[in-house]
Amino acid sequence: MASQRSALYFLLAFLLFCGPSLAASPRYLSVSVDSVLGSRAQAPCYDPDTYEAPTSGNKLSVRPSCGGTKRDILAHDRDRLRTVRERSSSSSSSAMPPVPVTFPPIIPLTPGPAPAAEAPATTIPDHTGTNLDTLEFVVVVGFGTPAQTAAIILDTGSDLSWIQCKPCSGHCYRQHDPDFDPAKSSSYAAVPCGTPVCAAAGGMCNGTTCLYGVQYGDGSSTTGVLSRDTLTFNSSSKFTGFTFGCGEKNIGDFGEVDGLLGLGRGKLSLPSQAAPSFGGVFSYCLPSYNTTPGYLNIGATKPTSTVPVQYTAMIKKPQYPSFYFIELVSINIGGYILPVPPSVFTKTGTLLDSGTILTYLPPPAYTSLRDRFKFTMQGNKPAPPYEPLDTCYDFTGQGAIVIPAVSFNFSDGAVFDLDFYGIMIFPDDAKPLIGCLAFVSRPAAMPFSIVGNTQQRAAEVIYDVPSQKIGFIPISC
Structure with a gap:
């Protein structure tokens, strides 16, 4: 009898503690x-001197570089949270001191493809950035004509994309890949002052050239020339006239990545710029394993999952x-x-x-x-x-x-x-x-x-x- 009472008391205690869970089966x-x-293993390293882009299909993959030391979670998210608080009280394109730079003359921009009845879509592999000294996720894309490879962070909390650019007259942090060289791109153009695009980036100017400046809450920052060039997603898909920041002075801890891909809701983000050509939809899948890729879709794609x-x-x-x-x-x-x-x-x-x-x-x-x-x-x-x-x-x-x-x-x-x-x-x-x-x-x-x-x-x-x-x-x- 005593054992029955004990079992009853246990059942009552269980019901009191777990009552709300009775509406669903334990999972x-x-x-x-x-x-x-x-899953904790490191992905294979890649060497930009021997890395070759694919010749066909959506197979442009990222193999993280070697030698990085992953930052601890606490430091990363502390910095990120300061950035969020900073952005809550000021524009993401907050004014920064002008940076004197010299780039090739402005050339006519190539317009993007006309919208189609059914917007196209493209897919890029994404990967953990642990070996690039970042806890975020990266994709490899190309900037310019011919395309210069860049591994950049996916960030839905930023609008303006940017990469480090030569001649880096201010400062460039150490990255594994070569800095982007505008002089080697036949499709590069600096954004002129007085344009709506320049105004969207804060309206800073150095003579006739539009500048940009972004300062993050952890004290890191990037400044340089607001630019336009061809963004190559993979060997079969590209986006012409993409507006981004050509970073001439980049201060702070960005790991060894080449820059950042802004996926936010603002006018200068990639989804906003690409909407007329690819539609206003994008998606990503961040992989569970360090050794396997996920993907970034620009445009609407049909889900492969049932x-x-x-x-x-x-x-x-x-x-x-x-x-x-x-x-x-x-x-x-x-x-x-x-x-x-x-x-x-x-x-x-x-x-x-x-x-x-x-x-x-x-x-x-x-x-x-x-x-x-x-x-x-x-x-x-x-x-x-x-x-x-x-x-x-x-x-x-x-x-x-x-x-x-x-x-x-x-x-x-x-x-x-x-x-x-x-x-x-x-x-x-x-x-x-x-x-x-x-x-x-x-x-x-x-x-x-x-x-x-x-x-x-x-x-x-x-x-x-x-x-x-x-x-x-x-x-x-």
């Missing part, structure tokens, strides 16, 4: 330890015109809906950002998620925190790792199911095999929550700007 994800170890797209509304905030917001209202972990009111998420909003590593949640939501995760992970060996991650486990000696599944639920009913590697992160330098919950509590000074690129891994994320919606297709790369 778990698992991978083998060998798979995790393989899983239906989960679309949610693209929210626009007037004070942050370049950013993509989504209305997250709840989180499901292992079939259990966190007991957090939707207003905790919606009060400040949630930014979807490819340039932030982790996901930053409101403190009550993070605490609830962490506590539930710990409850589910009982039986695994805890490990010390790996700053800024405070929930870590030592999986050494295990054959497989089982974790609760996590999904984001949006106000319009859309659901985004995260990949295993969108929930757990396994730092390359953590020995033995340490895995940590890849979420953190949002700092008090941060104006909104952020869904970072770790949580977006393995899913195709579709930005349909004309329809004002964002779609998610799990397990796409």
Whole structure:
């Protein structure tokens, strides 16, 4: 009888603690330890002196360069969060001192292709940038005629794209590839002053030449000549008359990448510039594994997955015109809906950002998620925190790792199911095999929550700007 009472008490306690989870079946994800170890491996290096672009098809791939030392997550996201706060109070094209430069004379621009009844699309492989000393994701494209190769960061939180350019009369940081040389491009042109494009970049001028300046919140900056040239996506697709920054003075820690590809909502971003030719849709899939590529699509493509797209509304905030917001209202972990009111998420909003590593949640939501995760992970060996991650486990000696599944639920009913590697992160330098919950509590000074690129891994994320919606297709790369 006593044993029956004990069982009843246990059942009542379980119901009180887990009641909300009864609406859905428990959900778990698992991978083998060998798979995790393989996912942490470094991708093969590439040498720009021997690297050859493909001769046909969409096969322009990136092989990260050698010798980089990956920056720690905390430093990267701290810098990123300062950048977000900086942009919330000033334009992304904030005024910078003019930089005297000399470039070839302005030549007529080649107009982009006329819009088609069905806009074309092109695909570029993307890859982790760990061996280029960045925790962000990169693509390899070509600038100029003939094309000069550049490995650049994908950033949905920036508008103006830029690369380092010769003669670098100010300063260029060390990058693995040669700096872009405008003098070797027959299609290069500096943007004149007094044009709408120059005004969109801040209207700075040096004589008749338009200048640009972007200063980031961590103190890094890029300044130079606002330029136009042909952007080559791959051997079968290019975009003429692309406006970008030709960086003459670039200060700060950008790793060894050649620049940045702006995918934001502003007039100077690649999606905005390419909309008349490729339509207003783009998407990307950030790979789970360091050794395998994902992809960036410019234009609408037909999903290859049989899983239906989960679309949610693209929210626009007037004070942050370049950013993509989504209305997250709840989180499901292992079939259990966190007991957090939707207003905790919606009060400040949630930014979807490819340039932030982790996901930053409101403190009550993070605490609830962490506590539930710990409850589910009982039986695994805890490990010390790996700053800024405070929930870590030592999986050494295990054959497989089982974790609760996590999904984001949006106000319009859309659901985004995260990949295993969108929930757990396994730092390359953590020995033995340490895995940590890849979420953190949002700092008090941060104006909104952020869904970072770790949580977006393995899913195709579709930005349909004309329809004002964002779609998610799990397990796409």
